[in-house]
Amino acid sequence: MDKQTAAETATYRVNHITTYNYDTPVRVSHNLVMLVPRVEFGVDVSPSYKLTVKPVPLSITRREDYFGNQLHAFSLEENHRQLVVTASGQVKVTPARISVSDPSPSWESVVQGVREQTDPRWMDVCQFQFPSTRIFLEEAYAEYARQCFVPQRPILEAGLELTQRIYQDFEYDSKATHVYTPTLEAFGIRRGVCQDFAHVQIACLRSLGLSARYVSGYLRTHPVPGKERLVGADQSHAWVSLYCGTEHGWVDLDPTNNRICDCDHVPVARGRDYDDVVPVRGVFLGGGRHRIDVSVDVCPVE
Structure with a gap:
C-alpha cells in the first residue's frame, strides 16, 4: 500500500451526464464507458454508484480493465437520435498527506x-x-x-x-x-x-x-x-x-x-x-452530424 497518514476526508455526490444529439437516427451503436471511480486505497465508492443509459440497452456489462479501471459496455440496436449516459453516486476520498518537506530518496x-x-x-x-x-x-x-x-x-x-x-x-x-x-x-x-x-x-x-x-x-x-x-x-x-x-x-x-x-x-x-482512460468511446451506424454535451457536478456531502 502507498503511504497513508491521518488526512482530511471528503465525501461527494458525483453526477456526470454525457449527451449525444444526432441529426439523423442512429441504427446501431456499441459503446465502452469508463465513468465510475475505481476502488483503490484512499478511494471508497458507494455500492449505489451506477451507470444509466437512455435509450435503455438490453444489458450493460461491467468488468475491470488491465489497469484495474471500471469498464462498462453496452449496445443499442434501435433507432435513436439522442444518447444520454449518466454516471452518478457517492464517493469518499482520503488522500495521503504528503509535503515537499517529507524525506524521500533521490x-x-x-x-x-x-x-x-x-x-x-x-x-x-x-x-x-x-x-x-x-x-x-x-x-x-x-x-x-x-x-x-x-x-x-x-x-x-x-x-x-x-x-x-x-x-x-x-x-x-x-x-x-x-x-x-x-x-x-x-x-x-x-x-x-x-x-x-x-x-x-x-x-x-x-x-x-x-x-x-x-x-x-x-x-x-x-x-x-x-x-x-x-x-x-x-x-x-x-x-x-x-x-x-x-x-x-x-x-x-x-x-x-x-x-x-x-x-x-x-x-x-x-x-x-x-x-x-477515454470516458466514452464507441462506434455507431448512421447519425449524420452529432453534438456532444457534458455536464459534471461534484457536490460535497456534509
Missing part, C-alpha cells in the same frame, strides 16, 4: 531500484516508464526536466518543482489544442489544457527513466466568496501520478493547478496516457 535511486529489480514493485511500476500511444521519450523533455531533477535531489522535491515549472511556463488555453493534439506540439507552444499538461509532465518524467501514470477524474471547484456553487460547474480533469519509491509509492501531482492532489481531486481511472 530520484536516481528510484530509477535504479526499478531498473535493477530491487524495488519490490518493479514489475508493476516498470510498465509506466516506456513510450505509449500519446507519449514518446524525447531528449527535449529530459533537458527541460533536468533543471528540476539535478543529481541526487529527493524525488518528491524535484517532482513538485517540475509541477510548478509546468504551471508557470504553460498557459491554460482551451482553444490552443484539441483532444488529439500531439504532446510534443503542446510542449512546443507551451499552451493547452489539463490533458496536455499531464502528458507533458509524464513525458518529461519518463524521459528521465522515471515511472509516471496518467490519471483522469474530477476536480471539485470552489465558488467565488459570496456566490453559490453552480450545478454542473465542476469538470473532468487530468493529472499525473509519479512513482516515488517503496515508502511513498505513487504520489499524485496536478500541474494545471500547481499542487499535490488532495480532497478536491476524485480519481476515476489510471493508465499510460489519455487513450487508456
